[in-house]
Amino acid sequence: MGFPLSSRLNEIFEGINEVIQLHNPVVAAVEEVFMSTNAGSALKLGQARGAAVVAATQNGLGVNDYSAKKVKRAVVGYGQAEKGQMQRMIKVLLGLSAEPSSDAADALAVAICHANHQIL
Incomplete structure (x- = not known):
């Protein structure tokens, strides 16, 4: 339980x-x-x-x-991106040796989104 x-x-x-x-x-x-x-x-x-x-x-x-759509647009460029797309793109953007877990990818995506919005 x-x-x-x-x-x-x-x-x-x-x-x-x-x-x-x-x-x-x-x-x-x-x-x-x-x-x-x-x-x-x-x-x-x-x-x-x-x-x-x-x-x-x-x-x-x-x-x-940040809304989920805004986070997805910041990372993948598409607000309807799927989890796998997010994980692959985060691996590329951050130069990781492997795709992060789904939960880690979610957290990293929000951080990337925030960083992008601070630069703009």
Whole structure:
């Protein structure tokens, strides 16, 4: 069955706090939650996103929000890109030896999107 949602949310919050304190970033970027066919999954994702946002703001970081389409356009040039396309393009853009996992690709894509928008 796994851990209760409250425990997982606390783990996200504490994990983000730890990363922020270790690396001292100056800003955070997150993907907006979109509603898919499974409302329950979207609600849980929104709660997880909330835990991460609170951790960032509690540490004095500004938080920038980007839609999934905007993230995909920034990385692949097409707002309807599939996960595999994103993973391949991130590998190329960052000169990685292998494609990142789906979750890592999502996080890196948001970071790339934010970096692109800061340059423009």
